[in-house]
Amino acid sequence: MRIALLWAAGDPGLYSNAGFDSLYRDVGHNNGNLAFVRGIKTVMQGDVTYYPWHTKPEVLNRDADIVVIPCANQLGAHTDLGPLAQSMAQLDVPIVAIGLGAQAKSMDLDVTLSEGTAAWLDMLIRNGERFGASNIYTRGPYTTAQIKKLTGKDVTTGGCPSQFINLEAGLGARIEADWKSRDVPRSIAVAGGHQAWGKIRTIEHQLVAMMMDPVYPGAYIVQSMGDMIKISRDLLAEIDPVVRERIRAHTVPHYSPEMFEAWCQRFARSYYDVPSWMDELRRHDLTIGARYHGCALAFQAGRMACTVTIDSRTRELCEQTGLPYVPAEELSGPLTRKTLKEKLKFDGAKYDDERSWRAGHLMAFLHENRIEPVPGLVALAQANTDVSLTPPAEEAAPLSATG
Numbered sequence: 001m002r003i004a005l006l007w008a009a010g011d012p013g014l015y016s017n018a019g020f021d022s023l024y025r026d027v028g029h030n031n032g033n034l035a036f037v038r039g040i041k042t043v044m045q046g047d048v049t050y051y052p053w054h055t056k057p058e059v060l061n062r063d064a065d066i067v068v069i070p071c072a073n074q075l076g077a078h079t080d081l082g083p084l085a086q087s088m089a090q091l092d093v094p095i096v097a098i099g100l101g102a103q104a105k106s107m108d109l110d111v112t113l114s115e116g117t118a119a120w121l122d123m124l125i126r127n128g129e130r131f132g133a134s135n136i137y138t139r140g141p142y143t144t145a146q147i148k149k150l151t152g153k154d155v156t157t158g159g160c161p162s163q164f165i166n167l168e169a170g171l172g173a174r175i176e177a178d179w180k181s182r183d184v185p186r187s188i189a190v191a192g193g194h195q196a197w198g199k200i201r202t203i204e205h206q207l208v209a210m211m212m213d214p215v216y217p218g219a220y221i222v223q224s225m226g227d228m229i230k231i232s233r234d235l236l237a238e239i240d241p242v243v244r245e246r247i248r249a250h251t252v253p254h255y256s257p258e259m260f261e262a263w264c265q266r267f268a269r270s271y272y273d274v275p276s277w278m279d280e281l282r283r284h285d286l287t288i289g290a291r292y293h294g295c296a297l298a299f300q301a302g303r304m305a306c307t308v309t310i311d312s313r314t315r316e317l318c319e320q321t322g323l324p325y326v327p328a329e330e331l332s333g334p335l336t337r338k339t340l341k342e343k344l345k346f347d348g349a350k351y352d353d354e355r356s357w358r359a360g361h362l363m364a365f366l367h368e369n370r371i372e373p374v375p376g377l378v379a380l381a382q383a384n385t386d387v388s389l390t391p392p393a394e395e396a397a398p399l400s401a402t403g
C-alpha cells in the first residue's frame with residue numbers, strides 16, 4: 001500500500017542550522033502539529049511517503065494508492081480551503097482525514113465555515129462515499145455533531161492520534177505511579193500560550209514563577225505563533241518591539257527588556273522533532289499550560305500533564321484522549337505545587353483501559369479505509385482488561401479527570 005501522507009517533511013534534518021522561515025513553514029506554523037503527524041505515521045503500515053499539501057493531483061494519482069491528511073482545527077471561520085478543495089477533487093484515489101477538528105469559542109456554539117472550507121468538507125465526504133468508507137476521523141463528538149449539522153452526514157468520532165505515539169500498554173499506570181511517588185512536583189514545564197491570550201495571563205504568570213525554580217528549573221516550551229516561537233530561537237531582534245513587549249508582559253512582566261532577553265535564552269524552548277521534545281518533557285514531573293499537544297507529548301513520555309483549556313478545541317481533545325484538563329476560568333485561586341498536587345487526580349488503570357478501547361476504535365477505522373494498522377496498535381487494542389468497557393464518556397470532569 002503506497003500511502004501519501006500530506007505533510008511538509010518527515011525528517012527535519014539539521015534544523016539547528018535552518019532559517020526560521022523554513023522551520024516555521026515545515027511545522028505548519030505550529031510545532032504542536034508534529035505530535036499528531038507523528039501519531040498518524042506511527043499507527044499505519046505501508047510505504048508511507050510525505051508530500052506537501054500543494055502537491056499536484058496528477059502526482060498523487062500516479063504515486064499513491066491512498067492519500068492520508070493529518071488534520072487539525074480546519075473547520076472554523078479562520079480557514080478558507082477553497083483552492084485545496086478544487087485540487088483534491090481531482091484525486092482518483094481514496095482520501096482519509098484523521099484528527100479533523102472544529103474550532104469555536106465554546107462547545108455551546110456552532111462553527112461557521114467559509115465557502116471554500118465548506119466545499120473542502122463536502123469534497124471529503126463525497127470521496128468517502130465514492131469508495132464506500134467513513135473516511136473522516138474527527139477529534140471528538142463536538143466536531144462530529146458540527147459536521148452533521150453542516151452536511152447532514154455521519155462521520156467517525158475519534159480523538160487525537162498523538163495519544164498513540166507511544167504504543168506500550170500500561171502507560172497510564174506508569175504515569176500514576178510516577179505522579180504519586182513524591183509529595184509535590186519538582187521540575188515543571190509550561191506549555192506556553194500566546195501573548196494575546198489575556199484569559200490565561202494571570203495563570204501563566206504563576207506557572208512561570210513555579211517553572212523558574214533555582215534547584216529544579218523547568219522550561220517554557222512554545223508552539224505558536226511565529227513571534228512567540230522566535231523568543232526560543234534567539235531572534236528577539238526580529239520581533240516588532242510592540243509585540244516583543246507584549247510577550248514580556250505575558251511571561252515575566254517584572255523583568256526589564258534586557259533581563260527578558262536573558263530569561264528567553266535560559267528558559268524558552270521549541271522543538272522540531274517529536275523524540276527530542278518528549279525527551280525534554282521526560283525530565284519534568286509535570287507539564288501544564290494551554291497547549292494541548294505539548295501536554296499530550298508529556299503523557300507519551302510517561303509524565304503527568306494538565307491542559308488549561310481555553311476553547312472548544314482544547315477541551316474536546318482532552319475529553320477524547322483522557323488527558324487531565326481544567327478550564328481556565330476555574331483556576332482563580334493561587335497556584336502552587338501543593339495545590340496542583342491536591343487537585344490533579346489521575347486513575348491510570350482507567351486511562352489504560354479507555355486508551356485500549358480507543359486503539360481498537362482507530363484500528364477499525366483504518367481497516368475500513370484499507371490501511372493496515374501496525375502490530376503495536378493491535379496489541380494495545382487487545383490490552384483492555386475491562387471487557388465490559390463502553391466507549392469513554394463524551395463529557396469528562398475537569399482537572400480531576402481520571403482518564
